[in-house]
Amino acid sequence: MPAASGTPRPPARSGERGIPEAAVARLPLYLRALGGLAEAGETTVSSEELAAASGVNSAKVRKDLSYLGSYGTRGVGYDVQQLVHLIARELGLTQDWPVLIVGIGNLGHALAGYGGFASRGFRVAGLVDADPARVGEEVGGVAVSHLDQLESIVRAEQVSIGVIATPAAAAQSVCDRLVAAGVTSVLNFAPCVLAVPPQVGVRKVDLSIELQILAFHEQRRNVAVAGVAT
Amino acid sequence: MPAASGTPRPPARSGERGIPEAAVARLPLYLRALGGLAEAGETTVSSEELAAASGVNSAKVRKDLSYLGSYGTRGVGYDVQQLVHLIARELGLTQDWPVLIVGIGNLGHALAGYGGFASRGFRVAGLVDADPARVGEEVGGVAVSHLDQLESIVRAEQVSIGVIATPAAAAQSVCDRLVAAGVTSVLNFAPCVLAVPPQVGVRKVDLSIELQILAFHEQRRNVAVAGVAT
DNA sequence: AAGGCCTTGTGAACGAACGCACAAAGTCGA
DNA sequence: TCGACTTTGTGCGTTCGTTCACAAGGCCTT
Ligand SMILES: NC(=O)c1ccc[n+]([C@@H]2O[C@H](COP(=O)([O-])OP(=O)(O)OC[C@H]3O[C@@H](n4cnc5c(N)ncnc54)[C@H](O)[C@@H]3O)[C@@H](O)[C@H]2O)c1
Ligand SMILES: NC(=O)c1ccc[n+]([C@@H]2O[C@H](COP(=O)([O-])OP(=O)(O)OC[C@H]3O[C@@H](n4cnc5c(N)ncnc54)[C@H](O)[C@@H]3O)[C@@H](O)[C@H]2O)c1
Numbered sequence: 001m002p003a004a005s006g007t008p009r010p011p012a013r014s015g016e017r018g019i020p021e022a023a024v025a026r027l028p029l030y031l032r033a034l035g036g037l038a039e040a041g042e043t044t045v046s047s048e049e050l051a052a053a054s055g056v057n058s059a060k061v062r063k064d065l066s067y068l069g070s071y072g073t074r075g076v077g078y079d080v081q082q083l084v085h086l087i088a089r090e091l092g093l094t095q096d097w098p099v100l101i102v103g104i105g106n107l108g109h110a111l112a113g114y115g116g117f118a119s120r121g122f123r124v125a126g127l128v129d130a131d132p133a134r135v136g137e138e139v140g141g142v143a144v145s146h147l148d149q150l151e152s153i154v155r156a157e158q159v160s161i162g163v164i165a166t167p168a169a170a171a172q173s174v175c176d177r178l179v180a181a182g183v184t185s186v187l188n189f190a191p192c193v194l195a196v197p198p199q200v201g202v203r204k205v206d207l208s209i210e211l212q213i214l215a216f217h218e219q220r221r222n223v224a225v226a227g228v229a230t
Numbered sequence: 231m232p233a234a235s236g237t238p239r240p241p242a243r244s245g246e247r248g249i250p251e252a253a254v255a256r257l258p259l260y261l262r263a264l265g266g267l268a269e270a271g272e273t274t275v276s277s278e279e280l281a282a283a284s285g286v287n288s289a290k291v292r293k294d295l296s297y298l299g300s301y302g303t304r305g306v307g308y309d310v311q312q313l314v315h316l317i318a319r320e321l322g323l324t325q326d327w328p329v330l331i332v333g334i335g336n337l338g339h340a341l342a343g344y345g346g347f348a349s350r351g352f353r354v355a356g357l358v359d360a361d362p363a364r365v366g367e368e369v370g371g372v373a374v375s376h377l378d379q380l381e382s383i384v385r386a387e388q389v390s391i392g393v394i395a396t397p398a399a400a401a402q403s404v405c406d407r408l409v410a411a412g413v414t415s416v417l418n419f420a421p422c423v424l425a426v427p428p429q430v431g432v433r434k435v436d437l438s439i440e441l442q443i444l445a446f447h448e449q450r451r452n453v454a455v456a457g458v459a460t
Numbered sequence: 461a462a463g464g465c466c467t468t469g470t471g472a473a474c475g476a477a478c479g480c481a482c483a484a485a486g487t488c489g490a
Numbered sequence: 491t492c493g494a495c496t497t498t499g500t501g502c503g504t505t506c507g508t509t510c511a512c513a514a515g516g517c518c519t520t
Contacts, residue, residue, distance in 0.1 A: 092450075199451070208346040211329070221429070
């Protein structure tokens with residue numbers, strides 16, 4: 001019962017080279033906004049402009065960018081191209097990331113054909129499904145392989161990121177196979193929790209959760225109004 | 231750092247009827263886990279078990295549930311059915327939420343056919359697309375209407391939640407129309423920021439961002455390894 | 461009836477993130 | 491060259507969220 005937590009906790013990763021998780025999550029936002037600005041012909045951008053374009057506030061923008069170093073010019077702003085490059089490098093987008101998508105149903109089809117993948121250096125290296133009827137079908141220029149091929153594709157294509165779009169019941173076993181084959185990052189669309197070894201990264205996207213959060217606030221507003229009226 | 235605040239500390243959320251945002255975001259997780267437990271025949275659940283089933287830690291579970299009131303039994307745990315009901319009510323899931331999906335392309339198709347909608351009280355009240363070729367097609371039991379019908383569907387079906395799955399370029403104008411027609415919550419899949427009046431709720435899902443965050447950590451691991459070697 | 465055992469509910473410490481506000485540092489026009 | 495103006499970079503107080511740790515409370519066995 002005594003949690004043996006007597007060890008004086010050291011500042012975790014103080015000396016470490018680390019930018020806050022919350023800032024990392026915003027970098028892709030800036031990158032997207034910068035793409036738009038570059039297309040519009042802007043060569044420099046102030047934190048205020050970038051804030052407006054990415055839906056963040058400007059103090060946060062400046063602090064986030066400061067984690068990458070001091071590349072702004074006071075009185076002027078940041079160089080758009082340079083920022084794009086800095087952020088892309090920080091996020092690891094200057095290299096090619098082969099991705100394997102497992103479960104080519106409705107969602108898998110949409111993902112496989114999604115252009116937002118490729119534009120950031122994510123290459124669909126393979127599509128696999130358990131249903132023999134789907135094997136051979138071509139989606140977004142890539143043919144669907146059978147689930148049996150999972151391991152060989154991961155190895156042949158050096159896949160490090162796997163995307164799971166199977167029913168929830170199959171997700172854990174698929175995940176286990178991905179990890180065993182060498183995948184170290186997983187994006188999970190199935191509505192379930194995945195158990196993975198600690199060194200493997202997992203992120204989940206659950207559309208239903210987003211809707212429920214919206215419903216909560218929606219209800220809150222309605223109740224508030226009704227409450228006043230009642 | 232002792233709270234030398236002679237000031238009467240405003241208990242923040244004691245008087246107010248407010249659950250922290252972070253807790254709200256986890257309630258759907260618990261709900262999902264409870265569904266599984268109920269199916270497995272469990273009638274009561276401890277915070278420890280629920281934590282394991284929902285991928286959260288148990289202290290957080292207890293604190294989150296405490297915002298709903300004191301419904302647990304010490305030494306035993308929580309009643310599964312009662313919890314399901316409490317959470318569903320808190321999230322507003324005891325009522326029917328008509329949802330309109332705009333943009334029935336690849337992603338829109340997947341969303342329209344997704345079962346995870348209906349199981350939580352979200353009813354697809356309409357599907358609209360700008361492409362005349364798509365109008366009339368039936369997806370998941372609902373026929374696709376033309377974009378022109380947007381306003382009339384929102385009013386006729388009392389839609390308060392809109393889902394945007396159009397290309398980014400069209401998203402803002404679609405959003406404006408939804409809001410003008412009376413929608414007060416928007417779930418946006420297009421990779422762009424949406425401007426809305428302050429009383430309208432917006433959430434965004436950007437798959438590409440999730441991948442970029444994965445890539446960041448993936449790279450970090452690789453660099454760490456390579457760094458030692460270099 | 462009493463004591464042991466388990467689990468909740470929560471006060472309090474800790475830590476992460478936010479946003480303000482401003483000095484520092486640069487640009488640009490005169 | 492200089493001074494007005496603009497915008498960065500960041501120190502700091504505040505707020506939000508997480509985690510610890512334990513008293514309070516209730517069940518069950520004896
Ligand atoms: N459709 C959506 O909008 C949506 C949204 C959020 C989450 N999800 C989730 O994403 C997942 C997929 O949804 P969907 O609508 O595409 O379902 P789907 O039934 O259309 O597709 C599932 C696919 O996975 C394949 N599959 C089943 N078991 C497999 C296995 N062991 N290995 C490989 N492939 C396997 C099936 O053959 C099928 O092609 C589900 O878990 C769903 O809950 C879907
Ligand atoms: N496919 C994915 O996996 C994925 C993932 C994340 C985000 N997204 C985003 O979701 C959106 C849709 O993606 P998609 O793959 O389904 O694209 P898509 O091109 O297949 O579908 C877009 C649909 O929107 C319709 N549309 C265009 N303008 C419209 C308007 N003004 N009003 C109503 N409908 C209109 C088109 O007719 C088309 O049917 C895009 O913004 C995309 O970036 C897609």
